[in-house]
Amino acid sequence: MTLLALEDLSARLGGRRVVEGVSLSVGPGDCVGLIGPNGAGKSTLLRAALGLLPAEGRSSLAALAPAERARAAAWLPQGREIAWDVSVAVLVGLGRAPHRRRGAPMSAADRAAVARAMEETDTARFARRPARALSGGEQARVLLARALAQETPLLLADEPVAALDPLHQIATMAHFARLAAGGRGVVTALHDLGLAARWCTRIVLMDRGRVVADGPPAAVLTRERLRAVYGIEALVETRDGTLLVQPLAIA
Numbered sequence: 519m520t521l522l523a524l525e526d527l528s529a530r531l532g533g534r535r536v537v538e539g540v541s542l543s544v545g546p547g548d549c550v551g552l553i554g555p556n557g558a559g560k561s562t563l564l565r566a567a568l569g570l571l572p573a574e575g576r577s578s579l580a581a582l583a584p585a586e587r588a589r590a591a592a593w594l595p596q597g598r599e600i601a602w603d604v605s606v607a608v609l610v611g612l613g614r615a616p617h618r619r620r621g622a623p624m625s626a627a628d629r630a631a632v633a634r635a636m637e638e639t640d641t642a643r644f645a646r647r648p649a650r651a652l653s654g655g656e657q658a659r660v661l662l663a664r665a666l667a668q669e670t671p672l673l674l675a676d677e678p679v680a681a682l683d684p685l686h687q688i689a690t691m692a693h694f695a696r697l698a699a700g701g702r703g704v705v706t707a708l709h710d711l712g713l714a715a716r717w718c719t720r721i722v723l724m725d726r727g728r729v730v731a732d733g734p735p736a737a738v739l740t741r742e743r744l745r746a747v748y749g750i751e752a753l754v755e756t757r758d759g760t761l762l763v764q765p766l767a768i769a
């Protein structure tokens with residue numbers, strides 16, 4: 519079973535090809551860390567995969583009708599701007615929209631999904647607060663809760679942990695790993711190589727629009743490759759069965 523299939527996907531921005539010929543498939547159990555230097559094309563790849571950008575090639579998600587796509591995949595974009603003056607509970611509840619008929623009230627199942635998503639993101643205590651009156655990292659967790667409340671087979675997230683404190687970074691990555699272990703698929707763009715190494719089942723490394731490596735963290739995150747792609751020296755070591763990656767210096 520495949521949750522996302524990309525075949526020779528390419529996308530242009532401002533007349534330049536920023537994603538070139540990407541083919542990959544994501545299935546149940548995959549927690550994919552999409553990594554690569556600034557400008558490598560990670561956000562563009564995710565947006566093209568979702569059909570939010572015109573692209574050449576094929577994306578199984580982009581081929582779906584919008585309503586069907588919203589039940590197949592949840593999307594947490596990089597922009598964390600909350601535009602509406604609503605409470606946290608109402609905002610997270612919007613994640614249930616793809617499962618409800620227009621104008622229908624929230625069902626018990628909807629309310630349970632919203633409550634779960636708020637528990638998982640440690641946002642339940644903000645439920646009644648105006649979403650825009652929270653800190654940046656708290657707002658980021660609320661937007662993640664909205665995506666989780668959608669309870670889709672696949673979650674695509676663009677740097678979901680960038681604004682989070684270490685506890686919530688670990689909690690978020692551990693939750694993604696649990697979702698994958700439970701048979702869902704996660705693709706998350708990340709800059710934190712340590713978190714990617716520790717929690718992802720698979721790393722897709724992009725450089726200048728192309729996928730340059732795709733495999734288990736220990737196979738992709740080698741010192742040589744980090745030097746070649748990022749221009750950094752890093753500590754890469756396995757301790758008690760856990761892969762540890764810590765960037766140290768400019769190569």
Ligand SMILES: Nc1ncnc2c1ncn2[C@@H]1O[C@H](COP(=O)(O)OP(=O)(O)OP(=O)(O)O)[C@@H](O)[C@H]1O
Pocket residue numbers: 531532533536554555556557558559560561562563
């Ligand atoms: N609207 C745009 N017009 C032209 N070029 C763009 C536009 N948006 C992005 N780009 C370029 O496309 C390339 C890929 O950008 P993208 O945002 O996909 O990279 P990224 O890997 O997600 O980077 P980051 O790690 O910085 O978020 C970059 O070189 C960027 O400058």
